[in-house]
Amino acid sequence: DTGVSQDPRHKITKRGQNVTFRCDPISEHNRLYWYRQTLGQGPEFLTYFQNEAQLEKSRLLSDRFSAERPKGSFSTLEIQRTEQGDSAMYLCASWTGPYNEQFFGPGTRLTVL
Amino acid sequence: DQQVKQNSPSLSVQEGRISILNCDYTNSMFDYFLWYKKYPAEGPTFLISISSIKDKNEDGRFTVFLNKSAKHLSLHIVPSQPGDSAVYFCAASEDNTDKLIFGTGTRLQVFP
Numbered sequence: 001d002t003g004v005s006q007d008p009r010h011k012i013t014k015r016g017q018n019v020t021f022r023c024d025p026i027s028e029h030n031r032l033y034w035y036r037q038t039l040g041q042g043p044e045f046l047t048y049f050q051n052e053a054q055l056e057k058s059r060l061l062s063d064r065f066s067a068e069r070p071k072g073s074f075s076t077l078e079i080q081r082t083e084q085g086d087s088a089m090y091l092c093a094s095w096t097g098p099y100n101e102q103f104f105g106p107g108t109r110l111t112v113l
Numbered sequence: 114d115q116q117v118k119q120n121s122p123s124l125s126v127q128e129g130r131i132s133i134l135n136c137d138y139t140n141s142m143f144d145y146f147l148w149y150k151k152y153p154a155e156g157p158t159f160l161i162s163i164s165s166i167k168d169k170n171e172d173g174r175f176t177v178f179l180n181k182s183a184k185h186l187s188l189h190i191v192p193s194q195p196g197d198s199a200v201y202f203c204a205a206s207e208d209n210t211d212k213l214i215f216g217t218g219t220r221l222q223v224f225p
Binding site: 004006033035040041042043044045048056058091093099100101102103104105106107109 | 117145147149154155156157158159162164202204206208211212213214215216217218
């Protein structure tokens with residue numbers, strides 16, 4: 001499979017619980033991005049990695065959110081103490097250049113009850 | 114502050130006709146622009162892009178036009194097909210290595 005994969009595809013959790021999502025980028029892509037999309041909006045940037053280094057974080061990424069890419073391959077996004085406002089589609093994308101054509105995974109839909 | 118705007122939330126076009134989707138931006142530092150198509154329950158799929166040094170780029174039925182002075186770009190689909198029915202997002206970045214800023218999308222419906 002040559003595409004970006006994300007797991008799980010759907011997650012339902014109760015408010016206050018912690019959740020973790022995984023993204024596996026296209027294997028030769030060294031940049032990995034996380035976005036969040038809510039209903040009626042376009043994807044919004046959260047953070048990105050160049051190999052294992054996290055280079056930028058959006059102000060949308062509160063201290064309850066943490067992302068890692070430990071070996072420069074797959075990445076995880078963890079949300080602690082989830083809130084109902086965290087309900088959204090979480091999208092992962094990867095890129096290797098030279099142009100900024102990012103390739104997206106299918107997303108993880110999070111529902112916080 | 115919405116830096117990328119898609120003012121038409123929806124567009125309905127007859128099969129075989131041209132579909133024109135519009136996008137405006139406010140940040141003059143944007144130098145790369147992209148269009149993505151999104152079906153429900155899937156991630157966005159890259160369609161076509163254009164650098165700020167060009168004013169037109171074609172790929173099959175899809176053409177993107179860029180008017181830098183007006184800070185406006187458009188996507189033309191000719192001829193439109195029912196399979197083109199999806200939500201289309203315009204996106205921009207400040208250089209070819211940065212995050213994408215997306216518009217709110219336009220839902221295109223192509224009817225027979």
